[in-house]
Amino acid sequence: MARVTDSPPGLDLDALRKHLDDAVPGLVTGPLDGAVIAGGRSNLTYTVTDGVTTWVVRRPPLGHVLATAHDMGREHRVMAALHGTAVPVPAMVHLCLDADVIGAPFYVMEHVRGAVLRDPESLAALGPERVRALAFRLMDTLADLHAVDPAAVGLHDFGRPDGFNARQVSRWRRQLDGSRSRDLPGIDALAGRLAATAPEVSAASIVHGDFRLDNTLVDTAHGDRVAAVLDWEMSTLGDPLADLGLHVLYLGTPMPAARGSHDPVTTVPGHPTTEQLITRYAERSGRDCTGLGWYTAMSAFKLAVILEGVHYRYTQGKTVGAGFDTIGARVQPLVDRGLAALPREQG
Template sequence: MTSSPPGLDLDALRKHLDDALPGLVAGPLDAAVIAGGRSNLTYTVTDGATTWVVRRPPLGHVLATAHDMGREHRVMAALRGTAVPVPAMVHLCSDPDVLGAPFYVMEHVDGAVLRDPESLRALGPERVRNLAFRLMDTLAALHAVDPAGVGLSDFGRPDGFNARQVSRWRRQLDGSRSRELPGIDALHERLAATAPELSAASIVHGDFRLDNTVIDTGRGDRVAAVLDWEMSTLGDPLADLGLYVVYLGTPMPAARGSHDPVTTVPGHPATGELISFYAEKSGRDVGGLGWYTAMSAFKLAVILEGVHYRYTQGKTVGAGFDTIGARVQPLVDRGLAALPREKG
């Protein structure tokens, strides 16, 4: 009998799926944790004939609204059939009694998740360059989707989005504080004092980056799926672009081997070139991107500090969490550097 990975009782899952979707599962289930995730837990589950992916919140220390399975399921179901590639949704279970938390099941999309510079280098410079622009194409396509047209007009509150983001991530930080982080309070104060009005309203992914996509390396390196929608909402599209800029300049959260930024990989376009490409594709004014970059550095610092906190409490599953804490302070410093210099 196959043992269940942490957080996923295979017997309970099989019984629930047999009741909810009779005939879906053809045999005994086997499962494995998908490495690389630092927030919600993700598993591959197979009955020997079909493979699915199951997502559930992390074990313990779950901050309110941060791990809403229903929102992830809803946004991907809504985007299915648009220019944004997403997996097909199979089932949503809101009953926490089945696995100890709500969860959903989706199709498994074939392809590669490129989590580190070495994986990119293996593609060669030309493919790396083309892939970087395809990712920007995908982000612009997401921001072009009409929320009302896909049934997501009530998916968030765009008005006041940027100011609320500052407040929200400060609250998340306060819920995960376990050590001193020099400069993080000053960064928060400056962000709060200079939050811009909404540049435009769109569906925002909230964590758009290379390793939250599946790349079909066997079919022209197309973006086969965008994953990890746990922080998606309606808001300012420049929030996604700002976060992507931060990711370009820092080690990927799941990096192995070399810890160089992805922009150092031969063939990868310069950050400014990608920003200009996005601006042209989307028609958006990106002149005030510095604030969004600083906000994104603050947000990512808070997220990783929360992961570090769970690691210190023994509430993480998988390897690689011991290095997360060291990545927080550089993000705080980068956020401060991205903001315009204070006068005086």
């Protein structure tokens, strides 16, 4: 991560310092230095330091912000609510919804030490035994999230679980329409089949919405514990199997931020099979995990739409950082994977 002396793209450090001095007096003790944290393809994330303390700042991407996406208040609220539960999240420091301060709403949170394992090589470096233990620990973290009582942490009104799956199809159809710039064979057929077969939610929970290994920080210096779950921009109340279906999709698909090898993470020596991880989640959560085909297909559609939105922003010159030129090529395989995941009798 390259350091910078001037303000990084999208974050005016002088304006941030002035605002924090007024809103949280005494928090900042000197001039701010900041850098973009590489790897993200949606909201922008920065490390910011005054030379004594380091924080993390999150803001929406530059340009082309779709309705309901990139909600800073929502991310801040869910992490503030989960802090202190079995789900590891950073402590929240400050939320600013005034877009005039830096050009967009943003929030500041605690900087948590840990590694982001973005690719098979980084994971394989742990060795087979640690890889296996970490993969199961991630499943336990997901089950712990789904065990949190939303009402007990003040999130009773965080979403509408009834009709969640059908609304998800409609929502991501709308997001797709907001980012259409080319033909994607089969994507409308996939959306139609998902809408026609959407299951009812059996037992609602807090849903992360993008749960995967590289949306966590792993404390490799202290037993490979999951130090923090990050990137809550799509969290809501809904069907927990949506998180599981997406995680299953990621297990068999190169991660969107992957570098180096493009092999699925399940090919890393020591990594459990998808079936073993589903069994672990089912045992830990007590949930019925049959019928995951629809959820995996829905996840493929959702991820295809997300990456198509990133590709659209790239074509408009609205992205920051490297690697965006390869995102567009990853959309069509996800559409094909989604169609293949739906049981034939549902077609």
